[in-house]
Amino acid sequence: MNNPDFRAGPKARAVVLRDFAQPLALTEFDLPTPPDGGMTVACRYGGICGTDLHLAEGHLDVPLPLVLGHEGLGTVHRLGEGTTTDTVGHPLAVGDTVMWASSIACGSCHACRTLREPTLCAGRRTYGVNRPTTEHPLAGSWADFISLDPGTTVVRVSPETDPLAAMSLACAGPTMVHALWERCPPRAGQTVVVQGSGPVGLAAAALAQLCGAYVIIVGGPPARLKTARAAGIGDRCLEVVSSGDLGGAYEAIAACSDGRGADLVIECTGVPQAVEQGTRMVRRGGSYLIVGQYTDGGNAWFNPHQIVYRQLRVIGSWAFTGAHLIEYMRLLPALTARFDLSGLVTAFPLDQVEQALRQVATGGVIKAVLAT
Numbered sequence: 001m002n003n004p005d006f007r008a009g010p011k012a013r014a015v016v017l018r019d020f021a022q023p024l025a026l027t028e029f030d031l032p033t034p035p036d037g038g039m040t041v042a043c044r045y046g047g048i049c050g051t052d053l054h055l056a057e058g059h060l061d062v063p064l065p066l067v068l069g070h071e072g073l074g075t076v077h078r079l080g081e082g083t084t085t086d087t088v089g090h091p092l093a094v095g096d097t098v099m100w101a102s103s104i105a106c107g108s109c110h111a112c113r114t115l116r117e118p119t120l121c122a123g124r125r126t127y128g129v130n131r132p133t134t135e136h137p138l139a140g141s142w143a144d145f146i147s148l149d150p151g152t153t154v155v156r157v158s159p160e161t162d163p164l165a166a167m168s169l170a171c172a173g174p175t176m177v178h179a180l181w182e183r184c185p186p187r188a189g190q191t192v193v194v195q196g197s198g199p200v201g202l203a204a205a206a207l208a209q210l211c212g213a214y215v216i217i218v219g220g221p222p223a224r225l226k227t228a229r230a231a232g233i234g235d236r237c238l239e240v241v242s243s244g245d246l247g248g249a250y251e252a253i254a255a256c257s258d259g260r261g262a263d264l265v266i267e268c269t270g271v272p273q274a275v276e277q278g279t280r281m282v283r284r285g286g287s288y289l290i291v292g293q294y295t296d297g298g299n300a301w302f303n304p305h306q307i308v309y310r311q312l313r314v315i316g317s318w319a320f321t322g323a324h325l326i327e328y329m330r331l332l333p334a335l336t337a338r339f340d341l342s343g344l345v346t347a348f349p350l351d352q353v354e355q356a357l358r359q360v361a362t363g364g365v366i367k368a369v370l371a372t
Ligand SMILES: [Zn+2]
Pocket: 049, 050, 051, 070, 071, 171, 172
């Protein structure tokens, strides 16, 4: 497994989830021939997302065994028959650096065809989530190689782009492009509150800042907010995790908004109780955008009077499509010119996946990636 000539051989190591809540193991697979219209990519980085923790623990109904990893960046190893360009039309050659979207919408269900909402596709195929090794041996990014199917959104990464910066918001960036560009756009001059300071919260804050909003991050712990500030993300950060007391945060938000509350509050915590707190941060007539409740964390108590009294627009946003990844990649130069995104990332060797997951679970790192 530690053979230095490994890449010369026909095998690929991959992190396989065999049983929920059990240690993850590296397994060797034969390197498949790239499918027609697809490609084989040598993974350089596989991102660890909060969703992966839930997958590993069995909180989501997914088929096993499974190679994990739905975010990735790597170099083209072999192009399948008929593959000549990336999804936006750039010529593609072996050795080019690429990123790819985690899922492929079916194109034929009610959401895809009639609602024009491919994020709601009932038949999404998602790398690292619902592609079991029995049918798709290398369909996750926590591996030396990944086999990408035809129909995958693949975007060539320019040589000027720092790969770690691109990986910093690999899943969170496109998720927030969908949420903010389509579901509820922030506007220049608005006061925007972001609840949560993980990758999704920091992506929300950075994109809202790019739009010209004044952004207050409500999150924690202190070290995480310090890293965010060092990266230039958030005009103001309010620490609430260590104290658990939001009284000061409500006051500070009011003080920043002539006593009214935020024009837009974006929930990026994944904690059900945060929704009740968030409704009280929005001004009357404002908007509440809920993005963080991707995994079902259970019920939350809240007072629905707050929604009526404040006449809130409450909006949900689910996942993203390949088009949102393309938009995220297009925004990367603007994002990296303003924010130190690579400073958010900690890289771990592929065979230290357990240590990396522990760091993500305990909040020891903001964004972990596995490096091959
Ligand atoms: Zn993700």
